[in-house]
Amino acid sequence: EAQVTQNPRYLITVTGKKLTVTCSQNMNHEYMSWYRQDPGLGLRQIYYSMNVEVTDKGDVPEGYKVSRKEKRNFPLILESPSPNQTSLYFCASRRTEGVTNEKLFFGSGTQLSVL
């Protein structure tokens, strides 16, 4: 089944404790992206990657890191989480070529709470 898989689904942590949210897709998509979803603000892009070893900042990259060593994986790293990073996070992927390249596939989301 074609899908984007995020782990964990729920995470409660404390300020300053490094964490990683994993994202994996099995569709051989070149493009991957991370969003955070906050009430009243909608979806805001954190980082995106057009292909392996290529990453760029989105609209709200502060406090986050990403890496794209393999095509299928795009982990989101919070080196020193803070309470304002409490949010619902979505990973997404799509192709960059072809007629269906605009369709974004989303993961199920990761609810992060930073105490």
Place this chain on the structure above:
Amino acid sequence: AQRVTQPEKLLSVFKGAPVELKCNYSYSGSPELFWYVQYSRQRLQLLLRHISRESIKGFTADLNKGETSFHLKKPFAQEEDSAMYYCALRTQGGKLIFGQGTELSVKP
């Protein structure tokens, strides 16, 4: 500035009533517009895109470049339409910009 605005945070209608979810955009280039939907406890998924001029689950959306709008419409709302709806714009550079989202609640 590149921006997508959904002015309504919550839209509540009765079953069978017409529904229109508003979306306005600000973009100087040639936009590609989409509507994404998130049903309760499910992941976000593409509902429709303006280039296809399609009708999905009874929903349609027409791109109005003069008014810079891409409103989502359905003539008769169903309870299963209750969900969070996001309008999105894709720039010529490939960036996807989402609106703030509108929660649609269809009451029996």
